Amino acid sequence: MEEPEFRIGMQFANKDELKESIREYAIVQGRNIKLVKNDNKRIQAKCAGHTKCPFILWASKIDRDKQTFAIKSLSLEHECTRVDKLKYTNSRWLSKRFADKIRKNLDWDVGAFKAEVLEKYHMNVSKHQIYRAKNLSKVIIEGSYVEQYARLWDYVEKLKKANKGSTMIIKNKMKGCRPLIGIDGCHLKGPYTGQVLTAVGIDGNNGLYPVAYAVVEVESKSTWIWFLQLLIEDLQIKNGKAWVFMSDKQKGLIPVIETLLPTAEHRMCVRHLYSNFRTEHAGLAMKNILWVAARATTIPWYEAEMAR
Numbered sequence: 450m451e452e453p454e455f456r457i458g459m460q461f462a463n464k465d466e467l468k469e470s471i472r473e474y475a476i477v478q479g480r481n482i483k484l485v486k487n488d489n490k491r492i493q494a495k496c497a498g499h500t501k502c503p504f505i506l507w508a509s510k511i512d513r514d515k516q517t518f519a520i521k522s523l524s525l526e527h528e529c530t531r532v533d534k535l536k537y538t539n540s541r542w543l544s545k546r547f548a549d550k551i552r553k554n555l556d557w558d559v560g561a562f563k564a565e566v567l568e569k570y571h572m573n574v575s576k577h578q579i580y581r582a583k584n585l586s587k588v589i590i591e592g593s594y595v596e597q598y599a600r601l602w603d604y605v606e607k608l609k610k611a612n613k614g615s616t617m618i619i620k621n622k623m624k625g626c627r628p629l630i631g632i633d634g635c636h637l638k639g640p641y642t643g644q645v646l647t648a649v650g651i652d653g654n655n656g657l658y659p660v661a662y663a664v665v666e667v668e669s670k671s672t673w674i675w676f677l678q679l680l681i682e683d684l685q686i687k688n689g690k691a692w693v694f695m696s697d698k699q700k701g702l703i704p705v706i707e708t709l710l711p712t713a714e715h716r717m718c719v720r721h722l723y724s725n726f727r728t729e730h731a732g733l734a735m736k737n738i739l740w741v742a743a744r745a746t747t748i749p750w751y752e753a754e755m756a757r
Contacts, residue, residue, distance in 0.1 A: 452477055455506060457523050463516040467492055467508055472537045476570055479531035480504070492518065498529030533573045538566070543574065543582035544589060551586040559583075625653035630660065631695045631718070632677075632702065634668040644668045646676045660684075670701035677709050689713035697721035719743045 453470045461467040468484070471494050475482040482504070486493035491509040496502035507522035543566065544551075550565075551557055559579045566574050605617040631649045636642075644667060648660040661680055665672040686692060689712035696702050697718050706715045723739060730739075742754035 455520060455523055455525065457520055459520045461518045464492065464518055467518045471506065476535060476537050476572065479571055480527060480529065481532055481535060496527060496529055498532065502527055502529045533571060535572065538572045538574055540578045540581035540585055543578060544585035548586045548589050551583060552590050626650040626658055628691050629693045633696060646672065648680055670705055673701050673705045677705060681709060
C-alpha cells in the first residue's frame with residue numbers, strides 16, 4: 450500500500466480498498482487524481498492536474514453478489530507536473546502513516562515531522578495538520594493498548610492449552626481499600642459540557658482508587674443525592690460510623706452527607722481550606738503551621754498547633 454502499482458485485471462477486496470490505493474498512488478506520484486465516478490458498482494479516476502493528461506483508471510465490480518472490484522481499463526501516463534500539496538495528505542492519513550514513529554517518540558518535533566513528510570513523500574503539510582495528526586495517533590496508540598488488554602483472558606486460555614500444568618491468574622478487582630472516600634466535582638470541557646461527580650478511595654498501597662463517577666448537567670444538591678444514594682447502595686454502606694468522607698466546602702455537599710449518612714465523619718480537604726485561608730493569612734510560615742495542625746493525630750497535639 451505504501452507504493453501501489455496498478456495493472457489491468459488487478460482485484461481489490463472492496464471499493465474502500467481500491468479508493469485507498471488510488472489515494473496512496475496520488476500521494477506517492479504527486480498527482481492530483483480525482484474520482485469522477487464513485488458508486489457501489491464502478492470507480493473512475495482521472496488526473497485533474499492537466500485537461501489533456503491521459504491518466505485514467507476504470508474499475509468495476511466483477512460480480513453483482515460480491516464486493517470485489519477489478520481494474521478494467523488503465524493508462525498510467527502523465528503529461529502533468531508533480532504537485533507538493535494534495536487533499537489526501539490530511540491529518541488522518543498522516544496519523545496512520547506515521548503512527549509507529551510517533552509511538553516511539555511522543556515528543557517528536559513538529560518541524561522534524563514536517564521535514565520527514567517532505568523528504569519521504571515530497572509533500573508540504575501545515576503545522577496545524579501535524580498537530581492534529583499527533584493527537585489522532587495518540588488515540589490510535591492508546592486504542593491498541595485497550596484492545597490488547599481486553600484480550601488477556603484469551604491469552605490466558607491459550608497459555609493453559611499450550612503449557613499444561615501452568616498456573617495463570619488474572620485478578621482485576623482491588624480489595625483492601627480504606628473506609629475513606631473523597632468526593633468532588635469538576636467541569637467538562639469540549640463540545641459536551643456538564644460536570645463529573647467522582648468518588649475516590651485509597652487502597653492498601655496508599656494509591657488512589659477510583660470508585661465511581663457520573664456525568665451530570667450541574668453540580669447541585671439533587672445530583673449529589675442521586676450519586677451518593679447509588680454509591681451507598683453499591684458499597685452496601687449500612688453503618689455510617691465506619692466511614693469517613695472528605696470534600697471541599699461545596700454548599701450542597703454538607704447537607705447531603707448529613708441527610709444520607711448522618712453518623713459518618715465528614716471532613717474538609719485542607720488544600721481547599723488553604724485556598725480560602727491564604728486570602729487573609731498569606732505566607733509560607735502560616736501555610737506550614739496550618740498543615741502541621743492538619744496532620745496532628747492527637748487532640749493535645751492539634752490544640753498546641755492551633756494555639757501557635
